[in-house]
Amino acid sequence: MNRKKRLPGKTGPKIKRMKGEERRKLILRTAQRVFAEETYHGATTAKIARAAGVTEPTIYLHFPSKKALFLEVMKDVRRFIMVTTSHILNQGGDLRERYGQIFDTYYQYTAQVNADVSKIWINAISVNDPDIQASLRKFMEEIVELYSRDIRAAAEEGKINLDYLPEVLARILVAVSVGQEIMIMIGAGKDRSWVSEGVKGMLLGWNWGRKTKENSSPAKREQ
Numbered sequence: 001m002n003r004k005k006r007l008p009g010k011t012g013p014k015i016k017r018m019k020g021e022e023r024r025k026l027i028l029r030t031a032q033r034v035f036a037e038e039t040y041h042g043a044t045t046a047k048i049a050r051a052a053g054v055t056e057p058t059i060y061l062h063f064p065s066k067k068a069l070f071l072e073v074m075k076d077v078r079r080f081i082m083v084t085t086s087h088i089l090n091q092g093g094d095l096r097e098r099y100g101q102i103f104d105t106y107y108q109y110t111a112q113v114n115a116d117v118s119k120i121w122i123n124a125i126s127v128n129d130p131d132i133q134a135s136l137r138k139f140m141e142e143i144v145e146l147y148s149r150d151i152r153a154a155a156e157e158g159k160i161n162l163d164y165l166p167e168v169l170a171r172i173l174v175a176v177s178v179g180q181e182i183m184i185m186i187g188a189g190k191d192r193s194w195v196s197e198g199v200k201g202m203l204l205g206w207n208w209g210r211k212t213k214e215n216s217s218p219a220k221r222e223q
Contacts, residue, residue, distance in 0.1 A: 020062075026052055027062060031048045031072075032073050032077070032116050033116055035073060035119075036120055039126070040127045044066065070124075077117050077120050081106075082143070085102055088101050089146065095154055095160065103180065106181075107180065143174055
């Protein structure tokens with residue numbers, strides 16, 4: 001009788017919720033790996049269940065479909081990238097150094113820690129599904145907006161003068177980032193020196209559309 005009285009208490013439900021959440025995280029981690037290895041079309045909930053050591057019905061307790069699971073994996077990766085990017089941008093300092101650090105950080109993570117992050121986004125591009133494409137566009141726009149705000153703030157503080165809209169420069173940076181991920185996936189980006197230093201050199205060449213005092217002075221213009 002005493003045992004039955006304790007069962008409805010607060011301890012029971014808390015344990016069940018934690019187990020459920022841990023299982024959900026396990027499924028997400030495993031799904032990221034399976035989707036990266038098998039591609040979206042090659043992966044199945046049965047394969048993910050076997051890799052995670054759970055039953056297929058268990059997956060459907062947490063995610064209604066394979067697409068819903070893939071979208072959640074995309075959201076999980078997007079959250080990591082946004083948090084990492086925001087942290088670096090919020091440190092301030094020279095713009096070239098900041099963006100060099102962003103590219104270098106992504107390179108180190110995807111090339112040395114978790115290459116699945118790159119594969120998930122490349123796989124998502126190849127999936128002809130409106131919901132997946134919408135999720136991909138949302139992520140790209142979030143990154144573009146994050147870069148644009150940072151570039152615009154630097155211009156407003158007088159650190160740079162822009163000949164181009166911040167959004168234009170932001171989209172170019174995103175395009176370079178996607179190219180970097182593809183190179184890492186095919187094994188063409190193993191020399192990390194081209195990543196951060198290359199990006200900084202490119203930005204220095206652009207000058208962010210910046211006209212420095214030296215270049216804008218009458219003496220320089222006459223030369």
